[in-house]
Amino acid sequence: MKKLVLMSAVLLLLAACAQPPYIYYGNSSHSYYKAVKKQDELSVAQYKASLETVFKRSDAMGIKVPPGLYCDYALLLLKENRNEEAKAYLEKEKRNWQEANDMINFLAKRYGLD
Template sequence: MRTRLLLLLTVILLGLSGCAATNKYHWGNYEKSLYGYYKNPSELETLTESLANIIAEGETDGKVPPGIYAEYAYILYISGKKQESISYFEKEKKSWPESSVLMEKMVTMAKGGDKKESSQNTEPAPGGGIVQ
């Protein structure tokens, strides 16, 4: 009886932690993979997979979090996949009209950016002077 009760309480406690635990969006491993990438840039692959998973999972029920399409698009961009990146920047804009100003700048940059498929380090500034 005690064990059962304890188990129930634990489940409820987990559910309640932080007062409201219902998630509006699918976040997958977002935090962990982004942090891992900051600590070790060679973990770009893991971050890419993690973002792709969030999108795949979120798209099944319209729960892709704001910003995720754009984060994924940017990773594609620095990996040299410019065409693909453009379509994801556009997806972000379509899903979240608030992002229009930034997404239009990103699309322009991805379209006009350096033609050669280069690595992250030799890329031109992704901002393309956005903040100048």
């Protein structure tokens, strides 16, 4: 009986440790800072790549992409004239976070994506 209780406690502890984090930012904030500071092609490309990493890892962990990141990725796509893809990422932001609705509708109108 004691062994059963001990095993259950260990299993419960392991299950708790295996929980994914509530949210994952990766290196996106640091990459964003470098892109803002340097404003060159390389740092912007690195920022874009860091966002893509966050999207992949969040998807793999079954957790939401942090607030605002889909939207900021959409703005990067707009600068590359990839408007349809940008629109799709703005929609992802809205689907992910209900609070994003007003902001995304505003941006879609501002950039002619509505």
